[in-house]
Amino acid sequence: MPALGEFDLIRRYFTPPVLPAHVTLGVGDDGAVMQLPPHSDLVVSVDTQVAGVHFHVDAAPAYIASRALRCAASDLVAMGAEPLGFTLALTLPVAEESWLEQFSVGLLQAAQQLQCPLIGGDTTRGPLCISVQVHGSVPSGKALCRSNAKTGDDVWVSGTLGDGAAALALIEKRFGFSSEAADYLLQRFYCPVIDFSLGVRLRGVASSGIDVSDGLLADLGHICAASGVGARVELDALPVAAAWRDSVSAGQAQQWALCGGDDYRLCFTAAPCHAAALQSLGDLYRVGCIVEGEGVLVVDQYGVPCEEQGNTSNGFRHF
């Protein structure tokens, strides 16, 4: 490892001040040790972010760290799990102290906010690459999977869509936004909202769930494929943030909402009998329904398929 030394580096930057009681051994041994709540299953998910692919090398280190943890944690929400802790596999070209300082502050702050402590990791020398593995627990047998969507279910999303794609367009200077819209988009990109309580409340209510990382059509397509069903998405029901909606054409906003990735919202399905209760939770939007068949069809307000609409590369009509 770098000049600073792997062990000094871990001690200085990656040792959380306090560990919750269920982490009986944290950073610094061959492995970390955790206790799960009684009668629960373990949920694990890993998410890798590579410099130049998933984030810009010159992004603020605290933002990179926040985003890496939150994007990984999004998968726990989608499984209906509550957080236990995470490990960090950090590959760095050099151990530059100011970068590490800012990265670790951002990481430990996000960990604190999510109540998901850093429990271990590995630091190696190489091209900048960040793998975060999150661990969570669900009551035994209650994990929210992709494979149980039923014909007739409603399709819901847990917030506005298209923010991730709009943020990328901003970061890559493909679109100009007002400074207010830009602030909103950068916040959404680097600090996506992770609400574990939502996953918990959806236990016994949602029939399937997935986090929107590849875009609504693609991710809902995964639910459909895993469940052996099809879906209809209502174009006019897609929630798009007021902060930037008027900065682009309606078609562009719809395309980003349907096909853009990096939203880290939850997409889930639930039987219609739950609709009123779900509406009352706030910030949940019904965007379509599950139907017989396969693939995802986008329809207009009259239920007519939007053949000509927007994107072709991501298979707008059928994923």
Place this chain on the structure above:
Amino acid sequence: MPALGEFDLIRRYFTPPVLPAHVTLGVGDDGAVMQLPPHSDLVVSVDTQVAGVHFHVDAAPAYIASRALRCAASDLVAMGAEPLGFTLALTLPVAEESWLEQFSVGLLQAAQQLQCPLIGGDTTRGPLCISVQVHGSVPSGKALCRSNAKTGDDVWVSGTLGDGAAALALIEKRFGFSSEAADYLLQRFYCPVIDFSLGVRLRGVASSGIDVSDGLLADLGHICAASGVGARVELDALPVAAAWRDSVSAGQAQQWALCGGDDYRLCFTAAPCHAAALQSLGDLYRVGCIVEGEGVLVVDQYGVPCEEQGNTSNGFRHF
């Protein structure tokens, strides 16, 4: 992800044919779900291998995979844990099918041998980098830590030392070895022995443990630092494989055994009352003892410190 497509790639190469019953959800959802045995703690460890740093880019893909999984699993042995499963975070510059085919065959074969199934992962595009996170279980409160070595304990290792350093010297063409020695060394390097049953048998016997990845002196130094003790290592007690011992000078062999990394043996401490039982387990070598004080001192057969011996860069005498 690569041309092949992330999902096709995962489906084709990284979906194990059969999963054990405790893995209730494997590759293909937002997270994997596992059940732990009753009354057990979860042990996790992550290990990253970077092309050009931890292995040669042109090494056989099956070897790279085997080594990545086994090196990570070595940490579970050192915690006294039994395997539950592992995730793979694989970053690849291109999805070359023959490479992936060989890599996945090597990976799934090692997983089968270790009874440690692949349960999930993430594939991303970027410089070749492999993070393996292993999950294991130990009876509650029984994890083998670094911090409980006691003055008077014996220090043991679970097999020959120096193989890793000798193998690196072979691979980097710094030393010539007979073809028989070379076969042995490459096997040791790419396919280190992982014996979960050893970790299990040491429960209640060993007072502390660590896997020898950075070299005996460095790793025993970690035990000493964590336990607030010192150690003496007896130079003549170091086990070196007959397969290559006579190919190098005695001093070189000792230096590799003391300071070379990549051995992936278990170093542990145990009270002298366990010595006879440990000897009977086979392939365990007593190499020293725990003393008051701090740091690791190497002594000759008369107990005299070996001030002049070998290595200086790794802090031969005091780590």
